[in-house]
Amino acid sequence: MDNLTLARLLTETGDLLEISGGDPFRIRSYRRAADAAEQSTVDLSAIADDLPRLLEVPGIGKSMAANIQAAVETGSIPLRDELLARYSAGILDLLKLPGMGPKTIALLWDAAKISSIDQLAEAIDAGRLAGLPRMGEKQIEKLRKGIEDFRKSAGRFRIDEAEESAERIIQYLLSFDGIDRVTPAGSLRRGRETAGDLDLLVTGPACEPDKAAAAVEYTAAYPGIRDIIAKGENKVSFYLGNSLQVDVRLLPSSSYGAALQYFTGSKMHNVSLRQRALKMGYTLSEWSLGRLEDGPAGPAGSVVAAETEEAIYAALGMDWMPPELRENLGEIEAAARHQLPHVIEQSDLRGDVHMHTHATDGRNSIREMADAALARGYQYIAITDHSKNLAMTNGLDAERALEHVQRNGRPHPRLPRHRSRHPRRRRARPAQRSAH
C-alpha cells in the first residue's frame, strides 16, 4: 500500500469521525497522521512491522501505528469500516460539496438519512430540505449548484496550468491604480506538482484597511470569472471557466511578510508555527506577529514583525526557509537549530535523461533541445523517443530512428529548450529524516 492510499484512509477516518461528532482533537490526530503519510519520503507500509521507526514519524503515535499496520494487512482501518457501515461509502462524497461540512452532513443524516450526493439531489428536488435548520433558500441553491459542479468534476490542476491562469489574473490586477504587487502563494509557491486552487496575495495603497472596496470590486470584475464564491472587505474567491478556484486576498504592504507567510502555507506548517509563536508569547496571523499580552492580532494588533517573512521567522528564533520545505516535516525544528537542508536548485541539475523530439510526440528537434540544454548548463541529455510499439505517438522503428539521427543528430557541440518535466526546484530531503 502506497503512502497516498494510506493518507486517504486516515483522512476518511477523520472525516467520518467528525460527521459522527467525535472528539475534535482526536479528529485532528487522524488528519495529522494523514498529512505525515502523504509527505513522508519513507514508504510507511514497508516499515509497518517496525514500530520504533513508525513512532519516529511526527504525528504517528501508538494508535496511528496500529492503524497503519491494520491498513497494510487488511486494506482498511477498523474505525473507518465501522463508521462506513453506520452510514454509507457515498457519505464521504458529500464533503466535497462547497459549503458542506461534517455538521451539515450530520444534520442531513439525522433529519433525512441522506448519505450520498444522489440522495441529496433527490431530496432537494423533492423539496425535503426546506424547513431544516440552517437550510434557507440560498443554502439549498448553493448545494444544487455544488452538485452540478461536482458532477462536472474539477480536481487538482497541474502546476503549469495554474501558473498560466495566475499570470493572466496578475496582469489584470496590476493594471489597477494602487495595486503594486501580486504574488502567487499557496502550493504554487511551494512548488508542488499540482494545485487544488490558486492563492494570490495583492498589496499596495489600494489595499489598505477600509480603502480596499474599489480594488475588491475590480477583482470581482475579472472577465475570466465563472462564479463568485465569496466577496468580503479584503478577500475575493471565485471559480474560473476551467473550474480552478482562485482566492485573492488584499492586504496592506505593511503586512506583506505576514500575509505571504500565511498564504503560502502549508496549512500544517502554519499550525505548527502558530503553536510555536504562542509558546513564545506571540500570536501570528496574516496581519502580523504580535505580542499575546497586547490582545488579538489583526489590523489593529501589536506588531513585532510583519513586513517580511525573514523578520517573522527571525523573531520566532528561526532561519527563513524556502517555501518548498514548508510541509511540517521537521523543517520548523531544523530552522530553529539553524540546520535547514540545502534545497536543490535548477542550477544543481546536470542533465535530463527523458526527452522526446518532434520525431514522435515532442515539439522540438534534437538540435533545438541540445541548444536549450546547453543554455541551462546541462552536461548531458538522453533522447528517449517512443518505439513503434506506441503507434499513437508516432513511434519510431529502428530504420526511421536511424534516419532521424542521421538527419538531425550528428554529435552536436551544443544541447533542452523543451520544458522540463521536473519542477524548478526539487524537494530536499527533510532534515529530520536524514537521521533515519
Added chain:
DNA sequence: GCCGTTTTCGGCCCGACTGTTTTCAGTCG
C-alpha cells in the same frame, strides 16, 4: 490521539465570510 524549553497531564491556530442565527454557527483556507 499526540506531545513536551513548564508539562507524562492538560492543552491543542486564527481570522474571514456566509447565511439566517437577533448574537452566532458552520465552513474555509
